[in-house]
Amino acid sequence: MKTLDTCLSPKLTHLYDVRDKTVVIVDILRATSCMVTGIANGVRRITPFADLEECRMMGRVGYVIAGERNGEKVDGFDIGNSPYNYLEEEMFGEKIAVTTTNGTQAIHNCREAKEVLIGAFLNLSALAEYLKRQERSLLIVCAGWKGRVNLEDSLFAGALAEKLADQYDQSCDATLMVKSMYADAKGDLVDFLRQSSHAERLKKLNIEKDIEFCLRVDEYKVIPVLSGTDLVKL
Amino acid sequence: MKTLDTCLSPKLTHLYDVRDKTVVIVDILRATSCMVTGIANGVRRITPFADLEECRMMGRVGYVIAGERNGEKVDGFDIGNSPYNYLEEEMFGEKIAVTTTNGTQAIHNCREAKEVLIGAFLNLSALAEYLKRQERSLLIVCAGWKGRVNLEDSLFAGALAEKLADQYDQSCDATLMVKSMYADAKGDLVDFLRQSSHAERLKKLNIEKDIEFCLRVDEYKVIPVLSGTDLVKL
Numbered sequence: 001m002k003t004l005d006t007c008l009s010p011k012l013t014h015l016y017d018v019r020d021k022t023v024v025i026v027d028i029l030r031a032t033s034c035m036v037t038g039i040a041n042g043v044r045r046i047t048p049f050a051d052l053e054e055c056r057m058m059g060r061v062g063y064v065i066a067g068e069r070n071g072e073k074v075d076g077f078d079i080g081n082s083p084y085n086y087l088e089e090e091m092f093g094e095k096i097a098v099t100t101t102n103g104t105q106a107i108h109n110c111r112e113a114k115e116v117l118i119g120a121f122l123n124l125s126a127l128a129e130y131l132k133r134q135e136r137s138l139l140i141v142c143a144g145w146k147g148r149v150n151l152e153d154s155l156f157a158g159a160l161a162e163k164l165a166d167q168y169d170q171s172c173d174a175t176l177m178v179k180s181m182y183a184d185a186k187g188d189l190v191d192f193l194r195q196s197s198h199a200e201r202l203k204k205l206n207i208e209k210d211i212e213f214c215l216r217v218d219e220y221k222v223i224p225v226l227s228g229t230d231l232v233k234l
Numbered sequence: 235m236k237t238l239d240t241c242l243s244p245k246l247t248h249l250y251d252v253r254d255k256t257v258v259i260v261d262i263l264r265a266t267s268c269m270v271t272g273i274a275n276g277v278r279r280i281t282p283f284a285d286l287e288e289c290r291m292m293g294r295v296g297y298v299i300a301g302e303r304n305g306e307k308v309d310g311f312d313i314g315n316s317p318y319n320y321l322e323e324e325m326f327g328e329k330i331a332v333t334t335t336n337g338t339q340a341i342h343n344c345r346e347a348k349e350v351l352i353g354a355f356l357n358l359s360a361l362a363e364y365l366k367r368q369e370r371s372l373l374i375v376c377a378g379w380k381g382r383v384n385l386e387d388s389l390f391a392g393a394l395a396e397k398l399a400d401q402y403d404q405s406c407d408a409t410l411m412v413k414s415m416y417a418d419a420k421g422d423l424v425d426f427l428r429q430s431s432h433a434e435r436l437k438k439l440n441i442e443k444d445i446e447f448c449l450r451v452d453e454y455k456v457i458p459v460l461s462g463t464d465l466v467k468l
Contacts, residue, residue, distance in 0.1 A: 173388075
């Protein structure tokens with residue numbers, strides 16, 4: 001039976017052999033929520049960069065450059081890390097180069113996987129339906145916060161695992177943990193997340209509107225997939 | 235207010251500055267359960283080694299040598315990693331040098347902490363009472379399994395955090411996770427752990443008796459503490 005494992009921090013990805021696996025990258029607040037939103041709204045391709053300066057250079061070759069560090073837009077970049085940036089009409093058909101504190105690093109670490117998909121609450125059911133039908137084992141990689149585990153990505157992992165309970169062997173301890181937590185939290189995700197250190201951190205940056213958006217479930221049906229160096233519509 | 239953080243894998247300890255903290259090391263199955271049992275039963279000192287061969291050498295200078303890798307006793311060592319080994323009468327007054335797959339590595343990573351304590355379900359309440367009264371911030375370090383997070387150490391972290399809820403700020407996301415899981419599991423710990431990959435792994439080694447022992451709560455009142463290179467009675 002295909003297996004579903006959960007990796008709670010990008011600092012632990014080296015413990016998993018991803019080469020024959022499908023990997024779902026999760027950075028709910030806000031990188032992967034932005035990616036899903038962008039691709040759903042007609043952004044042509046999104047190229048993730050782990051390195052800030054490499055990303056910045058793409059501005060010279062026709063890319064919209066999106067840069068975030070520590071929750072804030074980086075000086076000199078066109079946009080930051082709000083899903084509302086990706087909803088703007090002028091993004092339609094654009095190529096975006098993006099670097100963020102956690103999410104793009106996680107993608108970088110897993111680039112050798114057979115398939116890299118982008119997950120968020122925004123495309124939860126579409127992603128689950130696709131994964132039910134495919135054959136490979138799955139690793140959910142939570143982007144966390146600077147290597148530490150976080151609540152929102154772990155909750156998403158729990159939500160996805162719950163949807164895939166009949167299709168995957170889920171005896172991995174981290175998966176059992178996130179499923180248990182999700183079962184506890186799903187009645188009121190927003191309320192549960194209110195305890196989170198990261199939500200608290202982002203609140204200080206006045207992006208409560210973003211948080212509300214990123215926790216919407218099944219807003220979109222698209223699944224961004226890594227094709228070469230770029231995220232495109234699956 | 236003093237803070238309580240939880241580190242779910244020894245591969246993430248470098249993300250925390252432990253130098254001004256008290257660290258509790260947890261490896262329920264079975265390293266820290268053995269250490270508590272040994273110190274409670276009159277073992278004079280226990281010296282943890284990350285390296286197998288360094289540990290083996292201590293046999294030549296009068297130490298009982300305890301060695302485990304992948305759940306099994308290492309050839310040529312006096313004892314393995316069963317708490318029943320530490321209960322034997324002839325261990326009274328002895329010095330034991332020990333190396334295990336996970337637990338002794340976690341201790342090694344945190345040796346610069348202001349204070350390193352050993353925790354297990356066996357000494358849960360004694361540990362909690364001591365921690366309530368002290369002033370430093372606390373990091374609970376779960377030994378996990380080869381860098382991956384595991385259920386039993388995470389559950390212990392949740393149990394300890396729950397006992398310290400009024401004394402420590404617990405806004406760290408990993409702590410919120412383990413507390414949520416513990417609240418779900420505490421009605422029947424043994425049953426909850428039955429799902430665990432590691433429990434499954436150990437079961438194959440015929441050590442169900444050890445598992446039952448390691449899940450006993452408050453069997454002992456001692457707290458092993460790292461003094462120089464050795465664990466002794468606090």
